[in-house]
Amino acid sequence: MSTKTSRRNLLKNAAAAAGAIGGAAVLTESASAATPEAPQKKSYGQPPKNGEAPLFSSVVSYGNLVFLAGVGAHFQGTIEEHTKHVLDELEKNLASAGSSMEKVLKVNVYLNDIKDWERMNTVYKGRWGKIPPVRTTIAPAGGIPGNSLVEIDLIAYI
Structure with a gap:
């Protein structure tokens, strides 16, 4: 050739x-x-009582994104106990929407006292799979509503 x-x-x-x-x-x-098909907004929260409109939804998805409202721990306990309770509740809410902790993209952590940051992290660390989500942590000047030491909200995908 x-x-x-x-x-x-x-x-x-x-x-x-x-x-x-x-x-x-x-x-x-x-x-x-x-x-x-246009994405649909879907709520996974409790149905309204007495036909009243709820104040907010706990879990809402839109397309393949899921948004979880802040979860606190409203009982007496340590920052570690509160953090574990909050993370466990978030995990249950994610599962109800067809997601998981490994699919979380963004987390906001609100601490009643910024001095609890290191102790909160001991429980927080390792709950997110190989790639943890991006995170913002603040201690609001007015604190967190109720008696919770920590509140966490997040965005994930399904």
Whole structure:
């Protein structure tokens, strides 16, 4: 086979490969151009009592995202006990929405006292799988409503 023929075959093969890739890209674009089903907002909380509108939802999903309202621990206890209770409740809420702790993307932690930060972290660490979520931790000037030492809210995917 001459150099000219092998070059020609190389160019033909490259053109065929490029066409196949381009064809796949067009197919993908066409498929995504189809009208997708609109995401739905869904609540996983308790149904309203006496037909009254609830103040807020505990768990809401939109598409494949799930948003959990802040969970506190309203009993006497240590920061470690409160943190464990809050994380356990969040995990239950995530499961009810079809998600898990490993699928959490963003966490907000509110501490009644910033001095509890290190002790809270001893319980918090390791609950999120291999890649922990991004996190913001604050101690609001007015504290947390109720007698909870910690409150946590989050965003995850399903």
